[in-house]
Amino acid sequence: MASVRPIRQAHNESPALHARAMDNLSFIRQTMERATSFTAVPGWGGVAMGIVALIAAGIADQHRGTPVWLATWLAAAVVALAIGGGAMAAKARRGGTSVFCYSGRRFVLSYIPPFLVGILLTIVLVHAGLVSALPGTWLLLYGTGVVTGGAYSVRAVPLMGLCFMALGAFALFAPARWGDGLMALGFGGFHIGFGLVIARRHGG
Amino acid sequence: MAEPHAARPDPGSRIGHVLREDALELDRLIHERMRLAIVSALAVNESLTFNELKRLLDTTDGNLSVHARKLEEARYITCTKSFEGRLPRTEYRLSPAGRQALERYLDHMEALIRTMRDR
Numbered sequence: 001m002a003s004v005r006p007i008r009q010a011h012n013e014s015p016a017l018h019a020r021a022m023d024n025l026s027f028i029r030q031t032m033e034r035a036t037s038f039t040a041v042p043g044w045g046g047v048a049m050g051i052v053a054l055i056a057a058g059i060a061d062q063h064r065g066t067p068v069w070l071a072t073w074l075a076a077a078v079v080a081l082a083i084g085g086g087a088m089a090a091k092a093r094r095g096g097t098s099v100f101c102y103s104g105r106r107f108v109l110s111y112i113p114p115f116l117v118g119i120l121l122t123i124v125l126v127h128a129g130l131v132s133a134l135p136g137t138w139l140l141l142y143g144t145g146v147v148t149g150g151a152y153s154v155r156a157v158p159l160m161g162l163c164f165m166a167l168g169a170f171a172l173f174a175p176a177r178w179g180d181g182l183m184a185l186g187f188g189g190f191h192i193g194f195g196l197v198i199a200r201r202h203g204g
Numbered sequence: 205m206a207e208p209h210a211a212r213p214d215p216g217s218r219i220g221h222v223l224r225e226d227a228l229e230l231d232r233l234i235h236e237r238m239r240l241a242i243v244s245a246l247a248v249n250e251s252l253t254f255n256e257l258k259r260l261l262d263t264t265d266g267n268l269s270v271h272a273r274k275l276e277e278a279r280y281i282t283c284t285k286s287f288e289g290r291l292p293r294t295e296y297r298l299s300p301a302g303r304q305a306l307e308r309y310l311d312h313m314e315a316l317i318r319t320m321r322d323r
Contacts, residue, residue, distance in 0.1 A: 018316065018320040021313040021316040021320075024240070027244075028306075028310065031240075031244040031245055032245070032247060032248045034260060035245035035248050035260055201256075
């Protein structure tokens with residue numbers, strides 16, 4: 001804080017002053033970064049994504065073992081991603097565009113690698129006839145994206161990611177017929193549950 | 205160039221100038237770390253509740269309310285109190301004056317750094 005010193009010392013203090021100014025600027029930046037990621041994840045968007053997943057699980061479960069099953073889940077993923085992206089952009093707009101620029105970008109960039117891996121593994125697993133491994137793989141990879149993307153977000157976000165990962169790991173070893181139920185629990189239940197918490201506590 | 209305080213050491217240099225500016229103009233109100241953090245956090249959020257700020261800045265109720273009040277008294281932030289069910293809810297927003305103060309502070313820090321670099 002402020003101190004009274006003879007001005008003669010000013011010259012020697014210059015580097016320290018410079019360092020303090022740099023330190024102050026990085027402090028402001030860090031605080032802003034933390035504060036933006038704090039609310040970047042949309043709660044209501046998560047709830048809507050969860051509802052889409054529950055509907056998809058209901059339809060897919062009746063078409064187990066057919067191409068319709070895969071098509072249903074892929075369509076649900078596209079719809080849910082569009083909802084999530086739209087909700088995130090809307091939430092960012094409400095808080096000023098800068099929010100989307102920084103933390104939104106970070107969140108999306110963390111999401112993309114596991115997402116691409118998911119597409120690749122889906123193709124490989126379908127080709128290999130290992131469709132029963134898809135629910136576990138999807139849950140695990142989605143969870144990975146949420147954990148890395150939400151690392152600096154409110155606690156609920158990385159926690160949700162960990163829940164997805166744990167459920168995915170379990171699904172990989174669970175009976176194949178549980179697949180839709182486990183995805184309903186994860187993509188449906190976790191999204192709705194955590195979405196409500198985020199919406200109530202962190203502004204939408 | 206004539207300097208009014210020519211008797212002082214290092215009078216004509218830009219560092220001396222900035223240092224004097226530092227003493228004269230630096231906004232002590234937001235120079236303090238906790239208050240700087242509150243203003244910075246509110247600059248990138250439309251509003252934050254007391255509890256959100258507390259968690260975000262990892263501080264105590266007492267500390268946050270003391271510093272928030274100082275900012276409020278300076279009209280740098282505005283505070284609205286309401287009820288969420290039966291729980292009181294305090295919401296803070298950055299005022300135009302507060303945003304200006306933060307911008308001034310940022311300019312000031314940048315000027316300091318630039319001056320040192322150009323030396």
